[in-house]
Amino acid sequence: DTGVSQDPRHKITKRGQNVTFRCDPISEHNRLYWYRQTLGQGPEFLTYFQNEAQLEKSRLLSDRFSAERPKGSFSTLEIQRTEQGDSAMYLCASSSAGTIYEQYFGPGTRLTVT
Amino acid sequence: DAKTTQPTSMDCAEGRAANLPCNHSTISGNEYVYWYRQIHSQGPQYIIHGLKNNETNEMASLIITEDRKSSTLILPHATLRDTAVYYCIVRVGAQKLVFGQGTRLTINP
Numbered sequence: 001d002t003g004v005s006q007d008p009r010h011k012i013t014k015r016g017q018n019v020t021f022r023c024d025p026i027s028e029h030n031r032l033y034w035y036r037q038t039l040g041q042g043p044e045f046l047t048y049f050q051n052e053a054q055l056e057k058s059r060l061l062s063d064r065f066s067a068e069r070p071k072g073s074f075s076t077l078e079i080q081r082t083e084q085g086d087s088a089m090y091l092c093a094s095s096s097a098g099t100i101y102e103q104y105f106g107p108g109t110r111l112t113v114t
Numbered sequence: 115d116a117k118t119t120q121p122t123s124m125d126c127a128e129g130r131a132a133n134l135p136c137n138h139s140t141i142s143g144n145e146y147v148y149w150y151r152q153i154h155s156q157g158p159q160y161i162i163h164g165l166k167n168n169e170t171n172e173m174a175s176l177i178i179t180e181d182r183k184s185s186t187l188i189l190p191h192a193t194l195r196d197t198a199v200y201y202c203i204v205r206v207g208a209q210k211l212v213f214g215q216g217t218r219l220t221i222n223p
Contacts, residue, residue, distance in 0.1 A: 004157075033210060042201060042213030043158065056210065091157050093211075101146065103211060105157030 004106035006092050012112045013082055020078045021109045025094030032075050033103060034067055035091040036060065043091055049075060082113045118202045123218040132189040134217050136202030139183040144206050147178060149187045151198040152216070158201065161187065192221045 005024045013019050025032050030051050035043035046065070048056045051072035061067075064082075069075040079086055089110050093103040119137040126132040138147065149161040162169055162176045164185070169176045175188040189196055201216040 035211075035213075042199075042216055043211070045210040045212065048210055093157070101148070101163050102160040103158075105159065108157055 004092055004094055004104050006090075006106040006109050008109055009107060010110045010112075012114065015082060015084060015113055017082055018078065018080045019082060019111065020076055021090055021092075021111075023075045023077070023092030023094075023106060025074070025092070026096070026104055029094035029096045029104070030072065031095045031097075032069055033093040033095075034075070034077055035093065037089040037091060037108070038087075046077075079111075082111075084113045087111055087113045118204060118214055120200075120202050120214065120217045122215065123220070125220050125222055126189075126192050128194060128221050128223050129191055132192040132196065132219060132221070134187040134189075134200050134202075134219065135184065136187070137184045138202070138204050141182050141204050145204045146206070147176065147182075147185050148203040148205065148211070149174070149176065150201045150203065150211070150213075151196075152201070153195075153198040158211075158213075161200075194221050194223065197221045 007022045011019055032049045034046040036046055037043040045058050046061050047067050049069040052069050064080045067077045089108040091105055091108045093105045095103045146163050146165050148163040150158040152158045162171055162174050164176045164178050178185045197220050199216040199218050201213050203211050
């Protein structure tokens with residue numbers, strides 16, 4: 001068990017470009033969460049999957065954001081037409097039915113929009 | 115989810131016990147108290163959780179008052195590696211975590 005992994009760790013993009021981040025949860029974890037964290041703030045919830053079903057989305061997740069979890073394994077978070085306000089750390093976490101109380105976080109993807 | 119109130123920052127000497135308070139006066143009966151911490155440039159890390167009773171694990175102890183309106187996270191022998199932002203969160207089951215500002219704990223040599 002290697003923990004939650006995220007790719008890339010850092011992404012610099014120009015305003016208006018599309019970006020996609022990947023999260024690989026701990027194997028057999030059926031719950032997967034995405035959070036966003038800006039400088040000096042605590043993480044904010046974006047969306048949550050149980051297996052392949054997206055069960056909850058925050059109002060923070062505008063139409064430019066889309067998340068998928070095909071086959072209930074890895075997940076991708078895409079941001080279209082990036083804006084400078086999208087600059088943040090994007091964190092992924094996973095949990096299992098047996099350990100629902102603990103969410104295991106990945107190292108995050110730091111996005112900088114110039 | 116109930117809101118929590120934590121001090122913005124705290125200092126503690128290395129080797130001493132670090133006691134981090136949290137107020138959650140509007141907690142409901144089925145909400146658990148969780149503590150996570152976030153070391154600089156890393157993702158948050160689960161520490162401990164509890165419902166009513168005090169809890170202890172290899173990382174910390176959690177003391178919850180009888181009325182459940184407040185709790186204290188205790189790191190018994192703080193080390194420099196415990197320097198981090200500590201978040202107190204209340205939630206039910208597998209719901210999303212709602213993070214506040216947390217307490218920035220600095221362990222001094």
